[in-house]
Amino acid sequence: MIRSRIAGIGMYVPEQVVTNQDLTQYMDTSDEWIQERTGIKERRFAHRTQETTTTMGVEAAKMAIARAGITAQDIDFIVFATLSPDYYFPGCGVLVQRSLRMKEIGALDVRNQCSGFIYALSVADQFIRGGMYKNVLVIGSEKHSFGLDFSTRGRNVSVIFGDGAGAVVLQPTQEAGVGILSTHLHSDGESAEILAMYNPGTHANHWLEQPLAAFDTAEVGEMFMSHAMIDNAQNFPFMDGPAVFKKAVVKFPEVIMEALDVNGYKPSDLKMLIPHQANLRIAQFVQQKLGLSDDQVYNNIQKYGNTTAASVPLALCEAWQEGRVKPGDLVCLAAFGSGFTWASALLKW
Ligand code: UT7
Numbered sequence: 001m002i003r004s005r006i007a008g009i010g011m012y013v014p015e016q017v018v019t020n021q022d023l024t025q026y027m028d029t030s031d032e033w034i035q036e037r038t039g040i041k042e043r044r045f046a047h048r049t050q051e052t053t054t055t056m057g058v059e060a061a062k063m064a065i066a067r068a069g070i071t072a073q074d075i076d077f078i079v080f081a082t083l084s085p086d087y088y089f090p091g092c093g094v095l096v097q098r099s100l101r102m103k104e105i106g107a108l109d110v111r112n113q114c115s116g117f118i119y120a121l122s123v124a125d126q127f128i129r130g131g132m133y134k135n136v137l138v139i140g141s142e143k144h145s146f147g148l149d150f151s152t153r154g155r156n157v158s159v160i161f162g163d164g165a166g167a168v169v170l171q172p173t174q175e176a177g178v179g180i181l182s183t184h185l186h187s188d189g190e191s192a193e194i195l196a197m198y199n200p201g202t203h204a205n206h207w208l209e210q211p212l213a214a215f216d217t218a219e220v221g222e223m224f225m226s227h228a229m230i231d232n233a234q235n236f237p238f239m240d241g242p243a244v245f246k247k248a249v250v251k252f253p254e255v256i257m258e259a260l261d262v263n264g265y266k267p268s269d270l271k272m273l274i275p276h277q278a279n280l281r282i283a284q285f286v287q288q289k290l291g292l293s294d295d296q297v298y299n300n301i302q303k304y305g306n307t308t309a310a311s312v313p314l315a316l317c318e319a320w321q322e323g324r325v326k327p328g329d330l331v332c333l334a335a336f337g338s339g340f341t342w343a344s345a346l347l348k349w
Pocket residue numbers: 028029030033034037038114155156157159240241242243244245248277278279282306308336337338
């Protein structure tokens with residue numbers, strides 16, 4: 001039986017550290033509020049012009065490729081997950097192909113926000129299991145700092161997010177009980193608008209219950225992007241935080257248990273749970289609900305904030321670098337976010 005395994009893992013975070021205290025220069029917030037509600041102490045922000053979502057992804061990819069003991073020329077396929085792409089189109093995958101001077105391989109972009117990396121991993125896993133590819137590069141990367149409202153108006157969203165990237169190289173293995181055992185992907189679009197960035201977009205206000213004023217007199221171009229949207233901060237992400245929180249604490253345990261049940265395991269069998277780093281309170285709730293010890297759950301949101309598609313590979317990479325994930329260990333990756341989408345992957349390292 002062919003399964004895929006993580007043959008190499010890498011990460012990249014920008015140099016610039018932004019503390020909670022730093023954010024108080026721009027908005028009415030406090031270190032105390034942010035730490036108490038989210039667990040975040042600091043995050044990294046990319047260099048404004050020298051770094052992009054793609055360049056950070058490329059740095060993480062270089063590390064993953066080197067650790068897999070191959071070269072960029074050996075990669076057969078790229079899957080890139082992000083919600084903050086360099087361009088509206090084309091996607092970041094082709095920019096990685098160009099930056100790493102790869103062969104003319106396929107490059108796929110995945111748009112599943114916080115669940116993006118696990119969705120991307122699942123896609124890559126199918127290509128390996130099916131025998132089509134031998135080396136698939138999976139990247140999750142975000143440059144959130146370019147698209148947030150840093151005034152008090154946007155504080156419920158902007159204090160949470162940070163920049164960074166993670167990447168893995170997947171390869172086939174026939175070693176018994178090793179590799180990705182299963183992946184589980186879900187969505188429920190009923191609440192798509194409660195965590196979303198509406199503009200620019202082609203929605204023409206079709207889905208929004210309360211029409212945005214910016215569209216009233218607009219011509220088509222104006223409906224895509226207008227001065228009024230910018231003036232009214234409608235070009236920034238919107239989030240109903242408490243509503244997302246309530247759903248997350250239900251779906252996280254559900255999708256983790258799904259992965260364990262399908263493979264005949266119990267929470268106590270887990271060496272490490274790597275939850276998407278959305279909010280330390282969510283991770284703690286999930287830990288308690290599943291009866292996991294502190295040693296069984298990895299959190300690094302304190303240092304990086306919520307890095308969306310990058311958060312799972314960033315946490316997995318650090319856990320591995322610290323020796324907390326070793327060969328033979330049962331590891332569960334799990335995520336929940338905008339869409340809503342949620343997902344898990346169970347693997348034997
Ligand atoms: O990764 C993608 C998925 N996203 C998530 O999973 C996020 C899930 N949600 C959350 O993590 C939490 O809902 C937040 C951290 C976003 C917010 O925490 P909360 O405990 O749900 O706070 P809240 O939104 O209910 O706001 C409580 C109060 C409000 O003031 P009033 O109305 O009680 O006077 C907010 O205006 O806190 C205020 N507030 C802030 N105060 C200081 C909101 N943001 C801030 C801030 N600093 N940054």
